[in-house]
Amino acid sequence: MIELEIDGVGMRVCRGADSRTVAAVKREQTYRLLKFDQAHSRTMRLILGPEKSAINALRELHGQGEVRRITVLVAWARIAGVAYFLDMLGADSTKVHIVIGMAGAGTSAEALSYLRAHCGSVHLFHKHHRQTFHPKVYCFDGVGNPPDTARVLVGSSNLTGGGLFANFEASLRATLTPAAVDKDKQAWQSIVEAYDHLVASPFAEAIVSDERIQVLLEERYLSTEKSLRRRGRGDGEGAAKGSARRGKPEAPPPPLAVPKLPPPTKVFVDPTAASKPISPKAATSAASPTVLTAAPAPAFVADGTFFVRTLTANDVAKALGAQVGTFEPDLGIMARDQLPEFWGWPDKFKTVIHTKPREEWAARAIVFSTTRPAGVEIELMIWFREARLKTDDDPRPHAAEFRLRPGPKATFQSVLPAGFGVTSLVIIERLGNSEAYDFRLRIITQGEPEYDDYQSYLTTTRPGHRFGYGPDDTEG
Missing domain, CATH: 3.30.870.10 (Endonuclease Chain A)
Known part of the structure; x- marks a missing residue:
């Protein structure tokens, strides 16, 4: 006997058997293997x-x-x-x-x-x-x-x-x-x-x-x-990051739409946080807290927190050049005061006098989209101006403004993807000190794979737009 065994299915052929017998046994063996795989498949x-x-x-x-x-x-x-x-x-x-x-x-x-x-x-x-x-x-x-x-x-x-x-x-x-x-x-x-x-x-x-x-x-x-x-990104903090250093595009992962859990059985207290002394700046803030009606922002982590915002019809028209004026959406004082460290407020800002004085930070940024996946360097001017009462020269009162302006205009317009409109989202990620930029921007449109994930972070509704913050929780 010549005996073979494949995956537990025996095959026996007598020595000297003619070719017809050998062929018949091989067909039987193939059938057995097929049935065996169907019943006991180890995929x-x-x-x-x-x-x-x-x-x-x-x-x-x-x-x-x-x-x-x-x-x-x-x-x-x-x-x-x-x-x-x-x-x-x-x-x-x-x-x-x-x-x-x-x-x-x-x-x-x-x-x-x-x-x-x-x-x-x-x-x-x-x-x-x-x-x-x-x-x-x-x-x-x-x-x-x-x-x-x-x-x-x-x-x-x-x-x-x-x-x-x-x-x-x-x-x-x-x-x-x-x-x-x-x-x-x-x-x-x-x-x-x-x-x-x-x-x-x-x-x-x-x-x-x-x-x-x-x-x-x-x-x-x-x-x-x-x-x-x-803790942020742990061991990767010291690595050379950023598209300017590597010559390659980078993009954060989509935020996690985490399923809801029942109420916890215990709230755990971090002993290091409990014993941490309060800074003079934090003590001053605690003495005069800002009352917010919006959803709370996450703890700020440089190179780990993002801001997402919808756009108004005026924002879109100015960005596309279809309407006279500069594309500089008003982020709002509420958005700034939810997470001032994210915007570098007030430490990064300097007083600059144009027609009226205002506080400015000319931040370094890079912006991505499906149109420009490798990213384009821009200046991101973030500025704040106090509320102004009406005067003889200007009979209209003006609310406080906290705006951003990406520029140059033509450079920013070159990044706008097809389908850019009022349903598009602007995602702004704050980067760490080791980066070549202060911020990373992404413009995404409805239908892109990450759109629904980012949209889930739009937790605060304002007249004409919505916004929210989220942690860029990349985990091991």
Whole structure:
């Protein structure tokens, strides 16, 4: 006998068999392999985000059949990723057994609290500050033990908004059939054994209360969401960034439309923020607070916060040159006072007298659109003028103005995309001190992939336009 075995399907041909017999056996073998693949397919695919995001892959794996258990091993967890994950799982969140790292205090107390409240079990793992716990494994077990299927995602995606949605992450997605195929059973068992080994380790800790999470926060093993946002872009801050330095275009990721979570079981206090002394400038502001009716702005982080605004019909006409006048939209005092540091107010401004005195900052900026994807350098003049009462020379009273003017005019007009109009959005991102520019502008029109995401940040309505701020929360 000549004997071959392919994926568990035997093929036997007697020595000396004629060609017709051999051909018949080969046809039978092909049929068996086809039926075997249909019944026990071990598909494997590379998922590369953000176009094919990890959260969509996880949603598909979860939806492929009944789930008995969900095993997760990740380096970090943050509230945006947890919100996506719990929203996707629904009632199956109680079947989650998760091990999370906390190297560099990169996991947030809030994310950990939500996982503790909704998952079957939560463990933290930390061995040493020079040895990072860094896996990213998601495994959905079907029914049975071993399960009929095990749907697995292994790669670079942490349980964060960036890891699941916004970043360029790569993961291998596989479907195993442990109950039917021995090799698949071995692969599945390796995941089970890895989890069991970690939770039995002296370096693992089961998290069973918010009080313990607060202790770990105070001991600097965890961070609050607010402190993680303030941390900005971490290790990348010192890198040479910006299109002027690299000669390549750059664009921020779309903001995350994070699913809503139920009210938290505890509000965590960052011990470093609680003990931080109040600056004289902050104390002065606290003595005479500005009353706002708009949605609150996020904490300001240079190279991490953006402003988005719609345009009025007059704005559009002046930008296109269809109407006499200069394109310099009035941002409004409300927008400025929500986040004055974003605009460099008042430190960056100098008094300049034209016909009337005003405060100005001639900021450096670069503007992008689908028309000019590589970007164009411009000057972004931001200016403020106090309210003026009517006089004999000027019988009209004037409200206070806080405006911006991109220029030169022709340069800015060359960037305006096809379809530019009152539904278009202007996104202004404040850059860090290491950048070649102070601001990065984008002009996007309705129908572009990121339009709906940015539109979700238009939280404040004013006469003729809407605006809002958002964090550019790129996460690991």
